[in-house]
């Protein structure tokens with residue numbers, strides 16, 4: 135139950151038979167809802183005519199029957215669910231965005247965060263560009279459209295734009311005649327493609343969205359790949375492929391992704407089982423039951439139980455109707471929030487020595503409250519095991535941890551954290567082990583910067599998330 139948040143999920147579909155692309159995008163985004171609940175949007179391309187709808191809220195609330203009817207039919211669609219790491223929440227920064235430029239029209243949605251966001255934005259502002267949003271997506275669209283003036287095809291323009299973009303981006307793009315998907319050269323965020331029985335081609339942040347629309351998984355996009363689909367069929371531009379070493383985000387396996395997804399050839403569920411098994415080997419303990427913190431701690435708990443021989447038990451029931459961004463009205467209600475989200479199952483815990491598995495400890499406050507819940511219903515001992523190494527560094531590639539100030543492991547030793555959260559023992563997964571949880575093809579290596587500080591790119595010079603919001607306020 136990490137308090138980290140991922141930033142977005144993207145989906146795209148190209149259908150030769152105009153087979154319900156808006157509905158398919160809706161299903162795809164529904165499957166990706168865990169990647170962002172602040173806002174969502176769909177753009178439908180009907181033979182070059184774009185219809186779009188974006189709004190704050192979750193997919194089920196935003197896309198009413200009336201909205202879906204207005205989106206109508208088309209031969210392509212892209213969609214987006216958002217949790218904002220660059221730019222404020224709400225409708226203003228909802229994606230996809232649609233832009234008109236001298237050579238045509240383009241819709242674009244992004245999953246990721248640019249490290250050189252502020253430099254690019256300042257450069258564009260000094261050129262006189264006017265921004266309507268404060269997110270990365272508008273910057274990327276400006277850079278692409280600038281290059282488009284000098285190139286004969288959109289894919290050439292995208293390739294040239296990629297020379298300027300530093301950081302994490304998985305893009306879906308619509309032009310009047312093409313659907314294009316782009317994965318940044320380091321492959322930070324996942325992006326895969328598949329095909330339905332009727333020949334529609336689908337791209338999505340995670341394979342669970344392909345499953346949701348009945349598309350068979352075909353492959354992950356390579357880091358640096360530009361995947362183009364039009365009436366000539368699918369093809370790829372790999373000018374940026376293989377130029378840089380791959381740095382796929384290992385935290386996708388630990389927390390961000392859905393366990394039924396397969397990313398870069400590795401099952402997320404199996405990666406979490408493996409993390410639990412490694413934990414049991416690294417930090418053995420005498421106990422009566424292993425329980426996981428829902429949702430992402432459950433699989434690791436099962437892995438720990440299988441490896442250690444200690445029985446697995448259901449430790450908590452999670453309220454299904456509370457999203458990750460649930461906010462209680464009023465002050466000083468954080469404790470209530472944990473209690474409302476998670477209810478311990480006393481039959482499995484009372485009078486027992488409990489191994490409690492969670493995916494991470496960020497600030498320590500949530501962990502302390504969960505441990506307190508277990509003690510209140512009669513756990514005799516609580517031994518906490520974390521399926522990732524200590525979080526020591528900010529992430530610049532799409533999570534909302536921007537400063538070391540927020541990270542408990544930066545300020546306290548493991549022994550101190552053990553005392554702060556009130557557990558009898560505490561063990562984190564080792565750095566070597568986390569690199570082995572997702573066994574994939576040998577070409578994929580992982581970003582582990584939040585654990586070891588080895589950033590795969592330059593670090594951003596400015597990191598204040600709402601710099602451009604405050605700039606607007608100052609001017610007013």
Ligand code: SF4
Nearest residue numbers: 383529531581583584
């Ligand atoms: S710093 Fe951590 S969360 Fe961010 S991309 Fe790298 S592994 Fe993922």
